[in-house]
Amino acid sequence: MTPLDKAWSPSQWIHRDLTPQEVVLNHQSVTLKGSELARRNLYCKANVRYGATAKNVFDLYTTSPNVPTGCPMVVYIHGGYWQYLSKEESAFLAPSLNASRPDGVVFVAVDYVLASEKEHEEHASMAGIYSAMQDLLRALNVVARKLNCSAIHFIGHSAGAHLLAGMCSLDYPSDQRPWLFKLVKSLWLVSGVYELEPIRHTYVNEPLQLSSAEVEACSPVRQVEKFIRNMKNSSDAVVHIVYGEFEAPTFELESLQYFHALKKAMEETTGGAGFSVPEPVKVSGRDHFDVIDDLKNNHVLEKLPKMFGEDQTATNRTKTPTGLLGITSQNCDLREVSLRDVVDASTYIFTL
Numbered sequence: 001m002t003p004l005d006k007a008w009s010p011s012q013w014i015h016r017d018l019t020p021q022e023v024v025l026n027h028q029s030v031t032l033k034g035s036e037l038a039r040r041n042l043y044c045k046a047n048v049r050y051g052a053t054a055k056n057v058f059d060l061y062t063t064s065p066n067v068p069t070g071c072p073m074v075v076y077i078h079g080g081y082w083q084y085l086s087k088e089e090s091a092f093l094a095p096s097l098n099a100s101r102p103d104g105v106v107f108v109a110v111d112y113v114l115a116s117e118k119e120h121e122e123h124a125s126m127a128g129i130y131s132a133m134q135d136l137l138r139a140l141n142v143v144a145r146k147l148n149c150s151a152i153h154f155i156g157h158s159a160g161a162h163l164l165a166g167m168c169s170l171d172y173p174s175d176q177r178p179w180l181f182k183l184v185k186s187l188w189l190v191s192g193v194y195e196l197e198p199i200r201h202t203y204v205n206e207p208l209q210l211s212s213a214e215v216e217a218c219s220p221v222r223q224v225e226k227f228i229r230n231m232k233n234s235s236d237a238v239v240h241i242v243y244g245e246f247e248a249p250t251f252e253l254e255s256l257q258y259f260h261a262l263k264k265a266m267e268e269t270t271g272g273a274g275f276s277v278p279e280p281v282k283v284s285g286r287d288h289f290d291v292i293d294d295l296k297n298n299h300v301l302e303k304l305p306k307m308f309g310e311d312q313t314a315t316n317r318t319k320t321p322t323g324l325l326g327i328t329s330q331n332c333d334l335r336e337v338s339l340r341d342v343v344d345a346s347t348y349i350f351t352l
C-alpha cells in the first residue's frame, strides 16, 4: 500500500481491535442490522423513483402510513467511496429519529448509482452520480410538500457528505432555487471529502477514473460560491461539519478546509448568507465508521434535538394526516414536475 493510499483509507486509522477489512465489514453489518430493524418496525414505502436509472430510488420510513402534518423529513446519503453500500444499509438512523419526536419523522434512505456499476454507463461516472443529486433534491421537495413536511434535514456520511455538499453546490435555474432550498433546515456533513484531486492518485480512482473537469466541477471546496447562492434560500439552515477523533489526518483536513472555505466565502457575501456554519465538531473516541454508526445512540444524539428545534414538542399543530400510500412512484419522471403541480394537483402525479 502506498503512503497516499493509506492516507485515503479510513480503515487504516481506527483505534479498535479490528483489522481494516473487519472494520469496513462491521460498519456494513451494523448499518444493515439497524436498517433491518427499521424495516421490521416502521412503515416503509420502498423504491420511490427520483431519477434516470433503477438505482435512482429512495425508501421512506415513517411511524405510520398517515404522516401527521408538520413532520420533519430526514434524508440519509450513505458513504462508501461512491463504490459500496446502498439504501439497504441506510435506514439505521430511522428508528431512533422516529422515536425522538412525538410525531416521528419522514426518514429517507437514498440509493444512487455506484461507480462500480458499469451497467449504468454514463450514470456511473462522478459527473453522473453528482448530477443525479439535482433530481434527488427536486424529488424530495415534491414528497416533502406532498406530505406537508415542516423542514428537510440532510445527513451525509463520507462520500455521502461529499454528495450532499455537492447537491447544494450545483447550478440550479434561478427560479427553482427558492423552492428547492426553502425547506432545508440542516445539513450534517459527517467525515466528508470535499476536494477530489488527491483521491485521483489513489486506489479509489480505479473505478472512478476522474477527469480533471470532474475534479473541478465535483469538488465542493471549489464551489462554495454556488453553495452560498443556493443555501441563502434555505430556512436559516445550520451546516454541521462533523468528523471523528480517529480519522486519517487527511479527513480531518478535508473538514477543516471546507469549513474555512465556506466561512471565507460567507464573509465576502453581501447581505448575509442566510445559513450558519458552526465550528466543526471533532467527536472524541470515534473513527470514520463509528462516528456515524453511533449517531443513533449516544454522543451525537444529544445534538439531535437541535435538528428539530422547536418542533420537538409541537402540540398545537393541525394534525391532518397525509397518506404515504399516495406517493408511490412508478417510472415517474420527477424532472417534469413543477412546484405548481405539487401544490395544486388535486390528484397527485404519482400512481399506485
Ligand SMILES: N[C@@H](CC(=O)c1ccccc1NC=O)C(=O)O
Binding pocket: 008, 009, 010, 011, 012, 020, 024, 027, 079, 080, 081, 082, 084, 085, 157, 158, 159, 160
Ligand atoms: N477502502 C476504504 C473504505 C471506505 O473508505 C469506506 C467504507 C465504507 C463506508 C465509507 C467509507 N469511506 C468513504 O466513503 C477504507 O479502507 O477505509
